[in-house]
Amino acid sequence: MARRRVLLLLKPLDVYPPRPSMLPSSSASSSSFPSSLNPKIISYLNSRCKVHKDTIRFCQDVLQSKYVEWEPVTRDNLCRPIRHVDLVITIGGDGTLLRASHFLDDSIPVLGVNSDPTQVEEVNELSDTFDATRSTGYLCAATAKNFEQVLDDVLEGRKQPSELARISIHVNGNLFPTYALNDILVAHPCPATVSRFSFRIEDDRTSSSLVSSRSSGLRISTAAGSTAAILSAGGIPMPISSQDLQYMVREPISPRVAEVPLLQGFVKPEQVMLIDWYTQEGVIYVDGCHVTRPLQYGNKVEVSAKAPILKVYLPREFSRDCSVTYHQPQSEL
Template sequence: MARRRVLLLMKPFDVYPPRPKAKDSSSFLHRTVNAHQILNHLDDRCRVHNEGIKFCQDVLRRKNLDWEPLFRNNISQPIRGVDLVVTVGGDGTLLQASHLIDNSIPVLGVNSDPTQPEEVGQLCDEFDATRSTGYLCAATMRNFEQILEEVLEGKNKPFELARISTKLNDKILPTFALNDILISHPCPATVSRFSFRIKCNDQKGSSLVHCRSSGLRICTAAGSTAAMLSAGGFPMPISSNELQFMVREPISPRAVDVPLMHSVLKSDQYMHISWSGKDGTIYIDGSHAFFPIRHGDTVEISVNAPFLKVHLPYCLPR
C-alpha cells in the first residue's frame, strides 16, 4: 500500500516583526509601563509556536508517511497530490490553506499556541494576553498525535463545511470564503454605496434595496461565530449550508428595507449586488484575499462553492 502523503503547512516562526532598539531602554520601559511584560509575552508566544512546529514534525517523522513541511507565506498555487493537509498555527493558517484546496483533500488544523485562561485572568488588568484562535482546529500539542492517528485510521471523519462563491461581473473569483466576505470601501471611514436584491433561480426576487452604509458582510455557518457574531449576528449550526448577511451601520434605511438589513440567504438563493461607489473592495476571510471593484460592477454571492473537508474539534456542536 502506498504511503499517505501529508503537507505540513505552518505559520512562520517570525510572527512578530523585529522590535526597534531604544537608545535608552530604561526610559522606554518607564514610558511604556508594561513593556517588559508584553515583550516577554510575545517572546513566549514565538517560543511556544516554534516548539509546536518541532513537535508536529517529530510526530510525522515517527509515522509511515511521506510528508513535506512548508511555510504558509511560501505557497500560492493550488494544493494537489496529497492525502491530508495539516496546518500548524491557528484559524488564520487553516483559512489560508482552505483557499488553495478543493473538496477532495481534508484539512486537520493544529492550534500551536492556544489561549491559556489562567494567564488571561492574571494579566487582564495589564494587557491582552489572549493567544491563537483555533475555533476550527481539532488538535493542540496535547492531543495531536492521538487525533492524527484517528484520522489516518479512518476513525475521525472530516466534516463538510459550506463555503461562499463570489462572482464579479459574472466571472467566478478563484477564492472561496470559508468564514466570510466583506464588501466595502477600502477606507473604513468612507461611506459604501450599493444596491442588492435576493433572487432564487429565474424568479424576480426581493425588491431592490439601496444602501449607504459601512459595507456588507456575508458569512457561512463556520464564520457566524467570528466577525458576524461580534457585529450582532447569531451563531448558526456548523452543518448549515445557508449564509447570513448584514448591512453594516446602514444610514437611515427605509422601514420596508429594515428586514433585509440582516437576514439569511437560503441555499437555493443568491444575492445580486450593484456597486455604486467610486471604489470598493471584496475582502475574503479578512485580509487573506481581496479584489478591487469600481462603480458599475456587479457582485453575485451564493453558497454554490465546493465544500471543504475539515476535521473539527469534538467539542464543536454539529
C-alpha cells in the first residue's frame, strides 16, 4: 500500500510580536519597547511562541513515526493550488486553516491543529492585567494533546470530514479564484467612508425587491463564519452543516422603513445575491484582509454558495450541531 501524502502547513513564528528578550543586548533598550512594558506580558508572549514551536516539533515527530510521506511548508510560502497530496494538516489556528482553504478544491480534506490553545487558568489569573486569551481554533479538530489519536482516526478511516459551504464571487461576470470559507466584506477601502450600493436576491423564478444602501458596507458569511464578525454585529449563529449564506448591511444610514427587514437575511443555496457598486472605490475582503479584490463605480458583483465545498475534519462538539435550527426572517422570495 502506498504511503499517504501529507502537506504540513505551518503558522510562521514571525507573527508573534518581537520581545526585548529576543533582541541583541544593544537593541534591548530600543524606544520601540516602552520601559513600562509589563514583564507578565513579555512572559506570556514568550510562552505563546514556545508552545507553538513545541507543537510543531511534536506533530512532526508523530508524522515521522507514521506510514506517511510529509512535507512542511510555511503558510506565507503557499502561492499555488495544493495538488498531489491526500491530506493537509495545518498547525496554528483558524487563520492557518483559512489560508489552506484558499488553495484547496473539494477533493483534499484538511485537519487543523490548534498549536496554542487558550488556557483558562492563565486567563483568570491575568484578567486584571491584560487579555491572555490565545488561539481560538474554532475549526481545529486537534491540539498537541490529542493529535496522534485524531491523526490515527483520520488515516484509518474512523473519522470522516464534514463538508462546509464556501462563498463564490463573480465581478462583472468573472469568477474570483478564491472562495471564502468564513465571510466576505464589501466596503470602501477606508471604513470611515460611506459606501453606496444596491442589491437584490434572485433565483430561477423570482427576485426580491431592490435594496439601496448608504452604509459602511455589506458582510456575507457562511455557516462556518456565522460565529465570527457577523455574530458580533448582531447576526445569528448557524449550524455548521448549513449551506445558506447570511448577510448584513453594516451601520445603515437612515434606511427606509420598508427596507429595514431586508438589511439582514439569508441567501439559500439555489439563490444569488446581485450587488451593484455605486462608490468610486471599493474592496471585497475575503476571509479578512489578506485576500482582496478592488471594485470601481458601476461594478456588478454576484455572490452565492455555488462554490466547491471544503472537506474539514471538525472537532467532536460539532457532531451535536447538526440538529440546531435558527430563525430565518420572512423574505419576498
